[in-house]
Amino acid sequence: MQTVSEIDNLSPGGGSLMMAWQLKGKRVLLVGGGEVGASRIGHLLGADAHITLLCPERGLFSATKDYIAKYPQRITYFDRRFTGPAELHKMDLVLTAIDNPVASRDIADLCRQAKIPVNTADVPELCDFYFGAHIRDGPLQIMISSNGNGPRISALIKEKVQASLGGSEGLAISKIGQLRAELKQRVPEIGGPVGRKRMRWMSKICNDWPMIDFTLLDDAMIQKILDEGWEKDRVPTFEEVCEKPKPSVVETTSSGPTEGVVRKANLFGSNLLIPVANFVAGAVFMVAVMLARQR
Amino acid sequence: MQTVSEIDNLSPGGGSLMMAWQLKGKRVLLVGGGEVGASRIGHLLGADAHITLLCPERGLFSATKDYIAKYPQRITYFDRRFTGPAELHKMDLVLTAIDNPVASRDIADLCRQAKIPVNTADVPELCDFYFGAHIRDGPLQIMISSNGNGPRISALIKEKVQASLGGSEGLAISKIGQLRAELKQRVPEIGGPVGRKRMRWMSKICNDWPMIDFTLLDDAMIQKILDEGWEKDRVPTFEEVCEKPKPSVVETTSSGPTEGVVRKANLFGSNLLIPVANFVAGAVFMVAVMLARQR
Numbered sequence: 001m002q003t004v005s006e007i008d009n010l011s012p013g014g015g016s017l018m019m020a021w022q023l024k025g026k027r028v029l030l031v032g033g034g035e036v037g038a039s040r041i042g043h044l045l046g047a048d049a050h051i052t053l054l055c056p057e058r059g060l061f062s063a064t065k066d067y068i069a070k071y072p073q074r075i076t077y078f079d080r081r082f083t084g085p086a087e088l089h090k091m092d093l094v095l096t097a098i099d100n101p102v103a104s105r106d107i108a109d110l111c112r113q114a115k116i117p118v119n120t121a122d123v124p125e126l127c128d129f130y131f132g133a134h135i136r137d138g139p140l141q142i143m144i145s146s147n148g149n150g151p152r153i154s155a156l157i158k159e160k161v162q163a164s165l166g167g168s169e170g171l172a173i174s175k176i177g178q179l180r181a182e183l184k185q186r187v188p189e190i191g192g193p194v195g196r197k198r199m200r201w202m203s204k205i206c207n208d209w210p211m212i213d214f215t216l217l218d219d220a221m222i223q224k225i226l227d228e229g230w231e232k233d234r235v236p237t238f239e240e241v242c243e244k245p246k247p248s249v250v251e252t253t254s255s256g257p258t259e260g261v262v263r264k265a266n267l268f269g270s271n272l273l274i275p276v277a278n279f280v281a282g283a284v285f286m287v288a289v290m291l292a293r294q295r
Numbered sequence: 296m297q298t299v300s301e302i303d304n305l306s307p308g309g310g311s312l313m314m315a316w317q318l319k320g321k322r323v324l325l326v327g328g329g330e331v332g333a334s335r336i337g338h339l340l341g342a343d344a345h346i347t348l349l350c351p352e353r354g355l356f357s358a359t360k361d362y363i364a365k366y367p368q369r370i371t372y373f374d375r376r377f378t379g380p381a382e383l384h385k386m387d388l389v390l391t392a393i394d395n396p397v398a399s400r401d402i403a404d405l406c407r408q409a410k411i412p413v414n415t416a417d418v419p420e421l422c423d424f425y426f427g428a429h430i431r432d433g434p435l436q437i438m439i440s441s442n443g444n445g446p447r448i449s450a451l452i453k454e455k456v457q458a459s460l461g462g463s464e465g466l467a468i469s470k471i472g473q474l475r476a477e478l479k480q481r482v483p484e485i486g487g488p489v490g491r492k493r494m495r496w497m498s499k500i501c502n503d504w505p506m507i508d509f510t511l512l513d514d515a516m517i518q519k520i521l522d523e524g525w526e527k528d529r530v531p532t533f534e535e536v537c538e539k540p541k542p543s544v545v546e547t548t549s550s551g552p553t554e555g556v557v558r559k560a561n562l563f564g565s566n567l568l569i570p571v572a573n574f575v576a577g578a579v580f581m582v583a584v585m586l587a588r589q590r
Contacts (some may be wrong), residue, residue: 011320019315019438043312131314138309140439143315148306148434157437164455176448177444279335279577284577294574
């Protein structure tokens with residue numbers, strides 16, 4: 001059998017295994033509380049980790065201080081540097097964000113001996129995993145990695161991706177999750193023909209309804225979808241489950257969706273609105289030109 | 296001090312820590328070679344892992360058979376089920392994709408004892424990490440996670456994100472990576488004032504040039520960018536480094552970028568083209584209406 005290093009040059013490859021790591025109830029050691037450290041804290045809090053932070057106080061970035069003050073029960077802070085292998089006791093993950101390459105390497109080596117995954121900021125060869133540009137909207141998370149070709153590029157792609165989102169996807173996903181949970185309460189079977197039917201029905205409503213429609217669901221409407229849809233083995237229309245008149249406001253582009261004002265105009269479908277506006281502007285412009293010429 | 300479980304309910308949270316796991320030179324155990332297993336193999340090969348696959352031959356999905364045949368040096372295949380803890384020897388990561396919840400749990404428990412990260416298909420509580428919808432274009436990887444609210448939703452968001460990409464981002468990133476590598480050859484300092492200057496200059500050219508322009512770079516042009524740009528502490532224009540006349544074709548929306556036909560039209564910047572076309576169409580329409588009325 002060949003060694004792993006002998007087979008590395010074969011195609012395809014060159015990428016990473018992208019994953020969403022679960023940190024609920026897990027302990028993370030963060031060494032360094034500067035600007036990079038502060039950004040790590042934000043991501044760790046977002047993943048429900050318990051953070052142990054080691055950093056001399058004079059090295060704390062302002063946002064790090066704010067996090068420590070705001071989340072005293074989530075962040076255990078020690079005003080000192082990393083002291084040795086005992087720091088790794090019971091840790092599930094380790095991130096370093098310090099300017100000292102020698103200390104970084106020592107910590108990474110200890111982590112590898114202890115079989116604890118480690119990310120060492122600025123030292124790719126000492127990383128079990130990398131971070132990338134990140135978008136979060138409630139339950140929706142998107143990560144963009146350029147596989148080491150520079151953070152600026154990932155940030156540029158992130159801008160493109162962000163622009164492609166309407167800003168209400170997170171809310172829509174929450175509501176779909178709620179619908180799914182209610183359905184599972186009605187039909188709790190795991191797997192089997194019922195489980196598969198449930199999965200197919202959920203897929204069908206996700207495909208049939210514009211995502212933005214889900215943002216308008218309330219508890220009563222969710223029950224009505226299940227009564228009129230699941231129980232009758234069909235997908236009801238939005239109109240069937242909503243008794244209020246539909247708001248006809250164009251989807252906002254703000255990053256935080258607001259309930260009730262996010263449904264796309266129905267007349268055209270939102271993708272047509274801007275072209276139509278331009279068409280009308282062109283027509284109005286030409287009328288103005290011709291009227292001006294007639295004077 | 297509180298226990299980790301007591302502090303879990305505090306906001307913010309509910310998400311995952313998104314990461315790009317590094318598998319070059321690492322060993323992954325995959326238990327199960329059905330349809331899900333085949334998809335796992337694709338992702339693992341893309342991340343340069345060495346795969347050990349356990350699956351009775353009758354359970355192999357057709358794509359799995361193809362992978363085994365095509366990559367004999369990357370996949371070590373055993374025609375049997377998981378037999379016990381010895382299977383985990385020297386493994387860096389374990390993925391299970393089998394239909395048996397009891398066997399899945401046994402494997403996951405053994406992995407946790409051995410401190411090996413594990414993903415157990417279909418059993419979220421036995422996963423250290425989840426997968427999501429995935430886009431790959433050369434060095435660019437994007438992962439979309441709905442944090443357990445259903446794969447169909449992630450797939451829908453993936454379609455939106457995919458549509459926002461021009462199809463040439465992967466090639467652009469490769470070229471930017473090449474430029475960065477050449478610059479590092481000229482100025483190999485790590486960190487310090489020169490390192491920071493190099494980073495700033497790379498950021499500036501990434502910001503100033505449309506991403507699509509990078510796809511047209513060849514080796515000579517890369518050297519010219521460094522001669523005319525880096526050496527003179529400025530960002531050269533595309534015209535300065537390219538002696539060939541620019542193709543003036545609108546960016547294609549195909550997923551595979553083709554060299555030479557992907558540069559955006561320069562006159563307006565691509566984002567203006569469609570609105571302008573609609574404006575003109577409106578104007579022409581109104582002229583037609585007014586001409587018709589004059590008859």
